[in-house]
Amino acid sequence: MDVNLRLLESLLAVAEEGSISRASVRLHLTQQAVSGHIGRLEKALGHSLFKRTPQGTSLTPTGEAAVRHALQILSAVDSMVAEIGCHAPSTLRMVFNVHCTARFLPKVTAHLRQCVPGIRIQAIPTLSRTEAVQLLIEDRADAALLWLPVGDDRLAVSPILSEPRVVAVPPDHRLAERSQVALADITDEPIIGPHSLIPAEVRREWFIEPRPNSHPVQYGPEGRTPEECLQFVADHYGIWIAPEAMSKHFTHPVLSWPSLTDVAPIRVGLAWIHRRTSPFMMNLLNTNKPPSRLSCDPLGDPQPRLACLAVCLLPRRSRCGVPARGVGHPANRSRRERPGAQPRLRPRQGHRRPWPGLWGGPAVRRGRGGRR
Numbered sequence: 001m002d003v004n005l006r007l008l009e010s011l012l013a014v015a016e017e018g019s020i021s022r023a024s025v026r027l028h029l030t031q032q033a034v035s036g037h038i039g040r041l042e043k044a045l046g047h048s049l050f051k052r053t054p055q056g057t058s059l060t061p062t063g064e065a066a067v068r069h070a071l072q073i074l075s076a077v078d079s080m081v082a083e084i085g086c087h088a089p090s091t092l093r094m095v096f097n098v099h100c101t102a103r104f105l106p107k108v109t110a111h112l113r114q115c116v117p118g119i120r121i122q123a124i125p126t127l128s129r130t131e132a133v134q135l136l137i138e139d140r141a142d143a144a145l146l147w148l149p150v151g152d153d154r155l156a157v158s159p160i161l162s163e164p165r166v167v168a169v170p171p172d173h174r175l176a177e178r179s180q181v182a183l184a185d186i187t188d189e190p191i192i193g194p195h196s197l198i199p200a201e202v203r204r205e206w207f208i209e210p211r212p213n214s215h216p217v218q219y220g221p222e223g224r225t226p227e228e229c230l231q232f233v234a235d236h237y238g239i240w241i242a243p244e245a246m247s248k249h250f251t252h253p254v255l256s257w258p259s260l261t262d263v264a265p266i267r268v269g270l271a272w273i274h275r276r277t278s279p280f281m282m283n284l285l286n287t288n289k290p291p292s293r294l295s296c297d298p299l300g301d302p303q304p305r306l307a308c309l310a311v312c313l314l315p316r317r318s319r320c321g322v323p324a325r326g327v328g329h330p331a332n333r334s335r336r337e338r339p340g341a342q343p344r345l346r347p348r349q350g351h352r353r354p355w356p357g358l359w360g361g362p363a364v365r366r367g368r369g370g371r372r
Helices: 007-017 018-029 031-045 061-083 105-115 129-137 200-206 226-236 246-247 279-288 303-313
Strands: 050-053 054-058 092-096 120-126 143-147 155-163 164-168 238-243 266-273
Touching: 007 018, 007 031, 007 061, 007 266, 018 031, 031 061, 054 129, 092 105, 092 129, 105 120, 129 143, 164 226, 164 246, 200 303, 238 246, 238 279
Parallel strands: 092 120, 092 143
Antiparallel strands: 050 054, 143 266, 155 266, 164 238
16 A cells, blocks of 8 residues: 555645645645646545545545544654654754844754754844745755744744834934833824835734724835845934834944833744644643743743753754655655645646736746747
8 A cells, every 4th residue: 555644744734725736735735736646546545535626625534534544644753753862963054144143043042952962053044024934944054043033924923032122213213212112202293114015913913903092003004125124214304213222223223222111122032834843742832831031131930841842943854864764755756846845827728827927037938849
């Protein structure tokens, strides 16, 4: 009987998503590949596992039994990989932001190396949250050091520390001479930042919405990068609320950075893709809760949490020095199932593209053998 873990993972994805197309996006495979996995599994078991309708797919009674067994098998495999001694050195690819979270990277990596002897950490610099999230999704990184909340349901996060908020104001601003300010002092000030370019959850955290007095937030110019925000502040278009790390990193233009005292600090955490966390490690994470208040200096109590995170975030292929026999294993892939493979977007022969070529090419492209 030719049944492997890749077929079981496709079975669970289709059962949970209720659609082969959504399951293919989740698994980063083509729809044909996922449909082929289900067909091979049904042929091996001798029963139909799904009822296919125009609205999607639903499990048959035999399919429900298959899903129960598949969950037990995959959980057992993950537990085996996690519990067996991992003596081979492993590499954790960690993304950090050069503007801000780079400040915490040495402390976090030092604690991870202390918690997991032999671990190798490959630091990957980025310039934005969007770039960091994209690296995680494309499996070019295992974890990212990000400000919370992330605002992306595909990511699992674990807070590890926090830092105070500061307000960037021009040198001649009425608050420039003060070392501390309260939220009431900046109620009528326009707030600069990417307010329309970030998820609503992230905007509420960074712009402090809603305000305690129900006063509406005054939005200033939309700065897409820290450099743009700082320049808008220097030009007296408004103020910028930022983590304290920003005041340490940027020294030009010359601004004042009073602390914002009556607002909760901004949290920093490790983020990773939900589906790359084994059930065994999730149990460890749930039993090692972080303290209710964390400070950026020192880390202290989060060490047990970081130890669990380090093993959890390590790619399954390197936890025990051998590749994981799952969706990502080369021996279990066809040519169409390459790393990061996406459903093909090339139109059929004779069809017209609704958008111009990505690299300046013509708007009309024809299939193989046709003319452009």
